[in-house]
Amino acid sequence: MSRSAPTKPRLSREAVLDEAMAVLDERGLDGLTMRNLGDRLQVVPMALYRHVRNKDDLLDGVLDRAVSLVPLPAPDLDWRDGLAALARSVRATMLEHPAVVAPVVQRPSLGPSAIALGEYGFSVMRGAGFSDTDSERGLNVVLTYTLGFVALEVPRHHAGPGTDIADLDVAYDGLPIELYPHTAAVRPSAAGFVSEEQFDFGLECILDGIGQLPHGRRRRARATKRA
Amino acid sequence: MSRSAPTKPRLSREAVLDEAMAVLDERGLDGLTMRNLGDRLQVVPMALYRHVRNKDDLLDGVLDRAVSLVPLPAPDLDWRDGLAALARSVRATMLEHPAVVAPVVQRPSLGPSAIALGEYGFSVMRGAGFSDTDSERGLNVVLTYTLGFVALEVPRHHAGPGTDIADLDVAYDGLPIELYPHTAAVRPSAAGFVSEEQFDFGLECILDGIGQLPHGRRRRARATKRA
C-alpha cells in the first residue's frame, strides 16, 4: 500500500493555474517556466500540457484569475465614486500581484472576469445617463489610465538590483542646468512619479473631464437646454 | 589583398545599436537576440559584449534611440496645444516602432532623450503659469496616459495569429445577456478601444482636468477672482 505517498493530488487545470499564480507571486514572470512549475507540482514538465494548451494558454488562465481578484465596488454608487473606486480597486489588486501587470497589458485576451469588470463600469455610467458611446469611451479612458499607470509604477517600485529607484533621481541630479532649466527647476522625483497622490491626481483630472460630457437623468427642470 | 571582403566596418556601439533597432522593427522584441544580432553583423554573438555590457544595456541603448526619434513640438505653443502635440507625437513615434513600447514601459531607466522630452513639457506648463508641482503632475498624467494607451494599443493592432482582433469581439458576441445587460447594450468594440478617436477623447479629458488647475499669468483683469 502506498502509505508514505502523500496523496498525489492528480493534476487538474485548476491545480496548475493555482500553482502558476503562486509562482508568479513568488518568483515573478521570468520565474514562471513550465519546467519550474512542473517541479513544484512534482511532475515532469510535459505533464502540464495535458491541462494547458501551451504557455500562452497557461498565462491567459492565470491572468483571468488575477482579474477575478479585483473586488467590484458597490453597485449603487454614483458614477464618479463608482469609477474612482473601480480604478483604485484595479490598482490595489495589481500591486498585490505585480508580476501579472506586464502580461495583462500586453496580451489582447479578454477573459470573463475582465468582462464582469467592464459590466460594472458600463452599469454606473449608463445608470447616470451617459450615452452608450460616452460610457464606452469614458470607461476606456479610466481603465487605460489605470493600467498604464500601474504598468509604469510596478517596475519602479521594487526595482531590481542596479536599477534602484534612487538611480533615476541620480539621472536628474547630473543634468546640465543650462540645457534643461525647467527640469532643473521642477526637480521631478522618481518616487513622486509613482505615488498614490499622483494616481489620484490623474484620476480626478479624468473624472472631471468625463463629468463635462452630457449626462444626468432628466429631472424636473430642463434648465439650460439652450441659451 | 582582401579584394572581395566588403569593408568589414569594425563594430562600434553605434553600429550595434543601429542594427538592434532595425532588428526590433523587423522581427519584434522576441526577434532581438544576441545570436541573431551577431549574425546580421557577421560576427559571433560574444563579439557584441565588447560594445555592450549585456542585453539589458543593449535594450537601454536602443530604447533611448527610439525616444530620441520623438519630434518635439514648437516651443512657443500654448500649454494645451503643446501637451496635446507632445502626446500625439509620442504615440505616433511609438506606433512606428511598436516593438519598443513594451520595454519602454517596463524598464525604469531614463535616458537623455526622455529628459529632453520632459523638459519640453515642463517648459510649456511653467510658461503658462502652472506651479512646479502641478507642472510635474500634469505632465506625468499626460505621459502616463499616452504610454499606457499605446502599450494597450500595440498588441491589439497587429495581433498575432490566433489572437486576431476579431476574436476579441467574438468574446463579446457570446455573452449571456442576462448577466451582462449593460455590456450587451453598449456592444463595445475592440477596434474602438484602440482608435485615434479614443486616444483624443481621453487626452481632451485630461487636458480639461489640468486646465482647471490654477494657472495663467496675471493679466489686466482679475475678473471672477471671487464671486
Add this chain to the structure above:
DNA sequence: ACCTGAACACCGTTCAAGT
C-alpha cells in the same frame, strides 16, 4: 584591443513510449 569557439545552464515544445 578586439574577436573567436566551446561550453554551461537554461528555455518551450515535439514525438514516441509507457501504464
Add this chain to the structure above:
DNA sequence: ACCTGAACACCGTTCAAGT
C-alpha cells in the same frame, strides 16, 4: 486518459584562447 523520457532548436552568458 494521463504521465514519462529523450531529444530538438533555441536562449544569455562565462571562460579560456587566439590575433
